[in-house]
Amino acid sequence: MAGDPVWLAAVSLLSAFQQCHFAWLVGKSRVKHKVMPPAVTGAPEFDRTFRAQQNGVEFYPVFLTLLWTAGCFFNEELASFLGVLYVFARYKYFHGYVQTGKGRLTGFYLTLIILMCLITLGAAGIVNSFLDKYFDFSIMKKLHKLL
């Protein structure tokens, strides 16, 4: 790809900031419900807050991998747009989960859909790169010529 992937970097920075923000909200919930480290359970609201953040942590490297694969091998702008959507879905997930266990579901399904889109784009881009590298056959270049 040409030039620095500044959109991907911007979305990555935004999502990293969001992760820090969630960790900070867990800290606030610790104070509110008097759950002192190293304890990770206490009031039900704290448990949900903690799990909401942990789920974000679990998926964060997966998200970054898919974002950059889709962005570098398929299309940077499209991947970045999905990345911003993912940050929004995580926001929905976190704040929904803090309120009730069921409240996480909207955000949860949204993150799943976005991750599946990114996997598909990434896989398509990589298959195209392999075809281009070993068989000198690039579907994307042919599409670019046609359009």
Place this chain on the structure above:
Amino acid sequence: MAGDPVWLAAVSLLSAFQQCHFAWLVGKSRVKHKVMPPAVTGAPEFDRTFRAQQNGVEFYPVFLTLLWTAGCFFNEELASFLGVLYVFARYKYFHGYVQTGKGRLTGFYLTLIILMCLITLGAAGIVNSFLDKYFDFSIMKKLHKLL
């Protein structure tokens, strides 16, 4: 390095997909053993399934860092091959751990060996790059000339 590291990207995508698959298996185990979020303990089988996935989560960013360092600074094909082995070792670890606590050990030692190989390759590649950058002395270039 020349060209896009498509092998490293392919292995990264594969491993990200595996992480999603493990998370999905934890979800299935939640339903089977009736462990509703935010709870993370319940039946012993669920506990092992959850910990197997968590251990994968802990090491995932470490694995990606070592894979890309070894791949970009030493040799892409060799690092990618070790990456595929790592995905296999994680598979062994997860499914062994779900069955019994001891069942995780084969996969566990295998992941350790692979991570140590990747650290060694990455460190060798980085030392070589430093020598090349500051002393204009590259062992790899000399080896390439000899062979």
Place this chain on the structure above:
Amino acid sequence: MAGDPVWLAAVSLLSAFQQCHFAWLVGKSRVKHKVMPPAVTGAPEFDRTFRAQQNGVEFYPVFLTLLWTAGCFFNEELASFLGVLYVFARYKYFHGYVQTGKGRLTGFYLTLIILMCLITLGAAGIVNSFLDKYFDFSIMKKLHKLL
């Protein structure tokens, strides 16, 4: 940026090695306090050791994202220096936390300050790249000309 970012790669490798080291110390603490997997609670010292490692795991992908963003879009040497400081802060955090709950605080505040510096550098670098890309106006290039 010109050339392979070998300093960023070296710091990433060092921090990955540190993460493995922490995981190994948790294993040693498991043996010492007889906490067999999949259990993650037991003696208070084990609980603190485990949480110290887990906190490192949570922030590791965030750290890597900020390190590379600041390094690629602002300045590689400065970001790498902050990265080495972060590894030191994590060392302080981990070993302080193993001893007492309050012992983690020095390292904790240090990691926060470093992450905030990296976010600021990364954001500045990305804003500059956007200005350069879309308005052909680069503050950094102007500064380089002046100095």
